[in-house]
Amino acid sequence: MYAQLVKSEGTKTREEMTPEELAFQERIDRGEKIEPKEWMPEGYRKTLIRQIGQHAHSEIVGQLPEGNWITRAPTLERKAILLAKVQDEAGHGLYLYSAAETLGVSRDELMELLHAGKMKYSSIFNYPTLTWADMGAVGWLVDGAAIMNQVPLQRTSYGPYSRAMIRICKEESFHQRQGYAIMMKMAQGTPAQKRMAQDALNRLWYPALMMFGPSDKDSVHSAQSMAWKIKMNTNDELRQKFVDQTVPQAEYLGLTVPDPNLKWNEEKGGYDFSEPDWSEFYDVLAGNGPCNKDRLGARVKAWEDGAWFREGLMAHAEKAAARRAQAAE
Amino acid sequence: MSKEWPLWEVFIRGQHGLNHRHVGSLHAPDAEMAIMNARDVYTRRNEGVSIWVVPSAQITASSPSDKGPLFEPSNSKVYRHPTFFDIPEEVGHM
Ligand SMILES: [Fe+2]
Ligand SMILES: [Fe+2]
Numbered sequence: 001m002y003a004q005l006v007k008s009e010g011t012k013t014r015e016e017m018t019p020e021e022l023a024f025q026e027r028i029d030r031g032e033k034i035e036p037k038e039w040m041p042e043g044y045r046k047t048l049i050r051q052i053g054q055h056a057h058s059e060i061v062g063q064l065p066e067g068n069w070i071t072r073a074p075t076l077e078r079k080a081i082l083l084a085k086v087q088d089e090a091g092h093g094l095y096l097y098s099a100a101e102t103l104g105v106s107r108d109e110l111m112e113l114l115h116a117g118k119m120k121y122s123s124i125f126n127y128p129t130l131t132w133a134d135m136g137a138v139g140w141l142v143d144g145a146a147i148m149n150q151v152p153l154q155r156t157s158y159g160p161y162s163r164a165m166i167r168i169c170k171e172e173s174f175h176q177r178q179g180y181a182i183m184m185k186m187a188q189g190t191p192a193q194k195r196m197a198q199d200a201l202n203r204l205w206y207p208a209l210m211m212f213g214p215s216d217k218d219s220v221h222s223a224q225s226m227a228w229k230i231k232m233n234t235n236d237e238l239r240q241k242f243v244d245q246t247v248p249q250a251e252y253l254g255l256t257v258p259d260p261n262l263k264w265n266e267e268k269g270g271y272d273f274s275e276p277d278w279s280e281f282y283d284v285l286a287g288n289g290p291c292n293k294d295r296l297g298a299r300v301k302a303w304e305d306g307a308w309f310r311e312g313l314m315a316h317a318e319k320a321a322a323r324r325a326q327a328a329e
Numbered sequence: 330m331s332k333e334w335p336l337w338e339v340f341i342r343g344q345h346g347l348n349h350r351h352v353g354s355l356h357a358p359d360a361e362m363a364i365m366n367a368r369d370v371y372t373r374r375n376e377g378v379s380i381w382v383v384p385s386a387q388i389t390a391s392s393p394s395d396k397g398p399l400f401e402p403s404n405s406k407v408y409r410h411p412t413f414f415d416i417p418e419e420v421g422h423m
C-alpha cells in the first residue's frame with residue numbers, strides 16, 4: 001500500500017513475551033488504543049515509525065505526478081479541483097509526519113532518510129502521468145486503492161495513527177470521485193478521448209494492484225504487524241476487494257481491464273485475476289522505475305531550494321522573540 | 330545545519346458554543362505562522378471558527394504510569410453519581 005513493504009520486528013509467542021510485552025499485547029487484543037509516552041515494545045515503535053513514515057512520504061511524493069498536470073488542466077474548474085486534491089495530499093503527509101513524531105523521531109530526520117534513499121514511498125508514484133486521462137485514472141485507481149487500505153487502518157492500535165487515518169479517510173472520497181468523474185467525461189467523449197482513458201487504465205492497472213504489496217505467500221512481515229494491529233488485512237485480501245470493487249466501475253465506463261484472465265468466480269464470490277509482474281515491483285522499489293530519479297530529485301531540490309526560507313523565517317522568529325523579551329524587561 | 334521549526338499543538342473550535350479541541354500538531358517558526366499553517370492544514374473544509382496554537386514544549390502531561398493513583402480518588406466516590414441514590418417513584422422526576 002502506501003506502506004508496501006514495511007519490515008517489522010520478529011514475532012514472539014506468548015510464552016516468549018516478557019510480562020510487559022504480554023500486558024501490552026493484551027491491551028491491543030482488548031481493542032485499547034496505545035498513546036504516545038505509554039510503554040510499548042521497541043519493535044512496535046520502530047515498525048510504526050517505518051510504516052507511518054513511509055505512508056507520509058507517499059502522500060508527499062504522491063503530489064508530484066498530479067502536480068505535473070495542474071498547469072495544463074483542461075478548464076479552470078478542473079485546475080482548481082486538482083489543486084485542492086493535491087493540497088489535501090500535502091495535508092495528509094503533514095498529519096502523518098506529526099503522528100510519527102509522537103514516537104520520538106523528528107520530521108526533518110524522516111525527510112533526510114527519504115532524501116538519502118533510506119526510506120521508501122509507494123512504488124505507484126514512480127510511474128509517469130502522460131495524459132490528462134491519467135489524472136482520472138490516478139484518482140479512481142490510486143486513491144481508490146489507498147482508501148481500501150486506509151479505511152481499516154482507522155481502527156489501528158496506535159492512537160495518533162488512527163486519528164490521522166480518520167481525518168484522511170474523510171477527505172479521500174472526494175479524491176476518488178473527482179478522478180472517476182474525469183474518467184466518465186473521457187470515456188463518454190470523442191473516440192480519441194475514450195482511447196486516452198483506456199490507455200490510462202492499461203498503464204495504471206497493474207501498478208495499482210502492486211500498491212497492496214507482495215502476495216501473502218511472500219509477505220514475510222505481516223504476522224507481527226497484524227498481531228499489533230498496525231496492519232489490519234493481508235495484502236491479498238485487500239487486493240481482491242479492490243479488484244471486485246473496481247471491475248464493475250470499469251464496465252460502467254465501457255473500458256476493458258487489461259487482463260485476459262479476469263473472470264468472475266462464483267464459488268469464491270470474487271474475480272479471478274492475473275497477478276502483477278512482481279519482478280517489476282521489486283525493481284521499482286529498488287529505484288529502477290521509470291520516474292524514481294525524477295521524483296526523489298524533485299523532493300531533494302524542493303528541500304534544498306527551500307532551506308533559505310525555512311532558515312530565514314526561523315531567524316526572524318528568534319529576533320522577534322528577543323525583541324519582545326527586551327521590551328518586557 | 331539548519332534548525333527545525335518548533336512543534337505546535339493545534340486546538341480548533343468547531344462551531345460557536347463548543348470547546349476548542351485538540352486536532353493535531355504542526356511545525357511553524359512562530360505563533361503567527363502556526364495559525365496560518367493550522368488554517369491550511371486543519372480547516373480546509375470549514376472545520377473551525379477559531380484556532381489556538383500552543384508550543385508543544387509548553388504542554389505538561391500527566392504520566393501514563395500514574396494513571397492508576399491519579400484517577401483512583403474519583404473511582405472510589407460512587408456517591409458522586411446521581412444513580413447512587415434511590416428516590417421513590419412517587420417523588421417524580423429528580
Ligand atoms: Fe492521501
Ligand atoms: Fe488522496
